[in-house]
Amino acid sequence: MADSATVPRAATPRKPGRWLGLSRLERREALLFYLLISPWLFNFLVLSLGPVVSALYLSLTKYDIVNPPTFVGLANYQQLFSGDPLFLQSLKVTAIWVIAGVPLRLAAALFFAVLLNQKIVGISFFRTVFYLPSVVSGVAVALLWIWVLQPQFGLLNYFLGLVGIPGPQWLASPTWALPGFIVMSLWSTGATMIIFLAGLQGIPLELYEAASMDGADRIRQFFAITVPMITPVILFNLVIQIINSFQVFTQAFIMTNGGPVNATLFYVLLLYRVAFQYNQMGYASAMAWILFIIILVLTALVFRSSGRWVHYEGGVKGR
């Protein structure tokens, strides 16, 4: 991929005047293009493409940083899948997190985006408030949520108590720690919601007018117009959500550090430990590549299926 891209820059013109069928003006434009993107190109080759390939090589070695890597073939992969309970646990935790969390977040984000796409007094206030939690992601939010999910004095269990539900132990319980993470993630779906909102605003109003003249009620309109028209945005958000969900790290590191009893041992948390606490760079690289393949396959599957459920307006798809 990169080869064909770098050839025009590296090669010298054989014939003066025309080269690659470009005129002098076109050549200057192309030169400027490559000049402007050169920082990115350098980044891409040295900090993305190169590392992806060398991670693949490292995944076939044992490497503790101090001693040079020794080639071990597929041993790391064999060990991962046959005898590493922590790895299998991290796969399980992450799978549950993705399967339960992603649809919930998408549904919540779409639901509120629809509500926020109305002409109501103070709507811009509501939009700001719903986006607010996404602005402050990170460690501070993780700390806040440890406190919110605190079993005896926490906010969530207080409200649950008000409606007569005895709150669980949340982060202290192997059963409830992961649901606690999902509740927290529902709080900060603002980015997804804003993208949905932008998509909703692109739906022509005439469609709704026509539908309501035909006597379709709000709910009918939602499923017959809104959902089909917004499927490209659903696709986009779904892919982004899947990719991001596999990479959750900060909250897990801060809030539970994988516990209790590895109930929140997310994949990347284990990957971080293997690489930077146990210094097993080869083993970590194998884990990184498995993560990469999982994400690639899932993304490909989603795109594959999209032909069946994503609806493109003629005017929107082409550019």
Place this chain on the structure above:
Amino acid sequence: MSTRAQIVTPAKTRRRTQLGMHRVSQITKIIAVLILLAGALTMLVPFVWMFDTSIKNSGEIFLYPPRWIPSEIRLKNYSEALTVLPFGQWFFNTTYITVVASLGQVLSASLVGYAFARLRAPGRDLLFLAVISTMLLPEQVTMVPVFLIFRNLGWIDTWNPLIVPAWLGGGAFFIFLCRQFFMTIPLELDDAAKIDGCGTLRIFWQIILPLSKPVLAAVTVFSVVGRWNEFLYPVIYLDTQSKYVVSIGLRLFRDLDTTSWNWLMAASVVTMLPCLVIFFFAQKLFVQGIATTGIKG
């Protein structure tokens, strides 16, 4: 006579159903507002509670049911929380890194985005595909080899790994956002400027950038929030406490003492504040920037 009656009745019923429809839509609107209010409360209450905790004395944190209005407002929590660990130093470090790295991201992503939006060159579309594909690449895959590269450069325990990559293209997502926005600016403006003798870079600087405030605001907000809250890279690269950034410093608070929730929340409030301030200033442009960039294509 009878025909007349027949005509009147449907008209009457139609009006009645319209009235009914009107009432129904009024009711759904009220329900929608109520749900929105409940949602907004859910979004805001944790913030309020965080602030509330940060000004309580240590006795009142552990009351059940919680007391929302503290008997004394204890602002000392803030000065205590910020001095027990070198928080001021971390705050300064983070501000410096965020400003330098975000500046790099905005400048270099907009330049690269401009090249992809406006300049023609062999291999351009293929390279743009490469940009998109790096958006799908989890950074954990490159984490180990990149660590080894930076280690060879002697960059461990320095801020370089947090700053230098930001100046190299600024990240695929930001390039994508900029390029999409620039493509919505009519080419005629470029042509007119060319006729007036403007070079490609001057067109970028004097025509494209001033018209692109919404997307620049969006990229700036994303970038600042991202840099400010960055956790993985600092935790990998920074060892010396005096070089820490706020995100990994806050973690020490948790290790230090797990019961001083008023201190912890005071530190959290201070950490969140810069992002909130930036957001409120850029908010209008920011939302516009996302909306016009359109993820539809």
